[in-house]
Amino acid sequence: MCAELARIAPMKEKCRVFLGNSGTEAVEGAIKLARHATGRQNIVAFLGAFHGRTMGSTSLTASKAKYHAGFGPLLPGVYHAPFGKVEDLKWFDEVLFERLCPPEEVAAIILEPIQGEGGYIVPEDGFLQGIRAICDKYGIVMIADEVQAGAGRTGKMWSIQNWDVEPDIVATAKGIASGMPLGAFIARDSLMAKWSAGHHGTTYGGNPLACVAALETIKLLEGGLMGNAKARGDQLLAGLRKIQAVHPELVKDVRGIGLMIGVDFGTHEAAEAVEWAAFQRGLCTLTAGKSVVRISPPLVLTEAEAATGLRIFGEAVAEVAAKA
């Protein structure tokens, strides 16, 4: 399993892998490695990010205040940057490095290449390249949290590959073992070489059942499911844009790549109403961010199932539009 993940890693350098049980553990391991390998303490995450529910990943999360409420004090040395626009990158020089902490004290920048829980936000072209450049300039470790967007969902194995940017560490879980409990982080050999046996570990990580499921999953992804994610994603995006054209007052934006699609309704109330109207018709979606319904179906979705989903979603939107 480790060899397979190292083979499909989005880095040219040789990689090594640590296997755990969940996404949050993958993130915890990644930030431990970044701190250990750099000898630095601070970590930059992004407003809107979701990285998990253990203390470190909770501290990195900034999608909803509820995820922090009552759990403080959180991990010190965490800063949150604005996400997604190339223009936002100046925050690093003008705010962080100028006013808050020198770049030489930043161990890692962690990001979801496409923000999930934060509202299915696709960054502008140039944003991830800009983060890579900042990391290269200051010796900062770039961590891609691919827990939600990875494992073929965007039509590429890793969502960061949509921008041709190489991270230093990748965290994965969720789809990588088709729902069996497996999480992993994949890191450049030059980073992993900086710690040794015992610096990090776990009892159940890499359990044989989850590993078999993941090995089969990778075969299926490479054998056609990544292509299906792209084709079904294009089908859904086109269909959702038609629904938007009928109800432009309700549907403010349709965005996404592959089977990671967000439909923005402008208000939380409208998004929840559509989620509920769809659910009552047997279609399960989930809100994200303030006002977005996320559409994140399994990669085995057929063309006919996608068409059915679109029909039901269209009916749900029409019902909510009629009540508005």
Ligand SMILES: Cc1ncc(COP(=O)(O)O)c(C=O)c1O
């Ligand atoms: C981007 C991202 N990172 C990390 C996590 C945490 O994963 P897990 O729930 O497996 O701990 C999630 C889960 O929702 C996620 O979406």
